[in-house]
Amino acid sequence: MASGRTAVLLILGLLCLAQLGCGFRLRGVVEIPAELSPIYIQAAGNSPVREALVDQLAGSDVTLAETAREAKLILRILSESRYSQVVAVDSGGRVLAYELHYLVSYDAVTPDGTQKVPGQSLDLVRNFDNPDVEVLGKQLEEALIYQDFARDAADRILMRLRVTLI
Numbered sequence: 001m002a003s004g005r006t007a008v009l010l011i012l013g014l015l016c017l018a019q020l021g022c023g024f025r026l027r028g029v030v031e032i033p034a035e036l037s038p039i040y041i042q043a044a045g046n047s048p049v050r051e052a053l054v055d056q057l058a059g060s061d062v063t064l065a066e067t068a069r070e071a072k073l074i075l076r077i078l079s080e081s082r083y084s085q086v087v088a089v090d091s092g093g094r095v096l097a098y099e100l101h102y103l104v105s106y107d108a109v110t111p112d113g114t115q116k117v118p119g120q121s122l123d124l125v126r127n128f129d130n131p132d133v134e135v136l137g138k139q140l141e142e143a144l145i146y147q148d149f150a151r152d153a154a155d156r157i158l159m160r161l162r163v164t165l166i
Contacts, residue, residue, distance in 0.1 A: 032073075032158070033165055036116075038063040040071035048150035049077050049104055049157070056154055068111060075161070078105040078119065082146060087127065098128045100142070102149035106157055108164075117164045122156055124149045 032039070039062055043050035053075070057064060065071035081103045088097040102124040108117035126145055130138060 032060075032062050032162055034061065036073040036165060037061065038065035038071050040065040040068045040074045041077070042068060042074055043077035044080070047077055047080060048147065049080055049153050052151045052154035053157065056151075056158060071111060073108055073110060073116060073165075075108045075157070076106060078107065080104050082149070084128070095130050098130055100126050100128050100145055100149075102146060102153065104153045104157075108161060117161060120160065122153050124152055 039057070041050050041053055041064065054064065068074050082101060083103075084098040084100050086095050086097075087099045088095070090096055103121065104124075105119060105121045106117075107115065107119040109115055126149070128142060128145065
């Protein structure tokens with residue numbers, strides 16, 4: 001019995017060492033060079049992507065500046081928009097499915113205006129079934145999908161910043 005427990009602990013220990021050696025990190029870790037911290041996020045006051053970026057940066061070594069003048073890097077969310085397209089209808093003309101889109105444009109500059117990340121756009125897309133039942137539930141589901149879009153956009157923006165700036 002003791003040898004079985006020892007074998008299990010040994011295997012778990014080796015798995016942990018393998019993950020450390022391969023560069024595995026938890027998703028929440030944001031690797032932006034320290035010399036670019038603090039970062040100022042410039043966006044509309046009700047920007048879901050800005051809120052998601054702030055949440056993701058909260059657990060990292062990157063600090064957020066209160067004003068653009070205090071920052072070493074200014075991440076600008078230039079635009080955010082969302083729309084839907086009908087992709088399926090039944091024989092009676094009722095909509096069966098939509099394609100939801102979330103468009104985000106952004107860039108990053110230094111306080112003196114030097115372009116660090118050129119303007120880029122993201123178009124996140126997801127299909128959304130629309131049966132006639134559970135109308136309120138579907139409205140909530142659509143709102144949750146757009147929240148997921150904002151988190152996904154923030155994650156992709158931070159990945160592109162990391163790749164571009166390292």
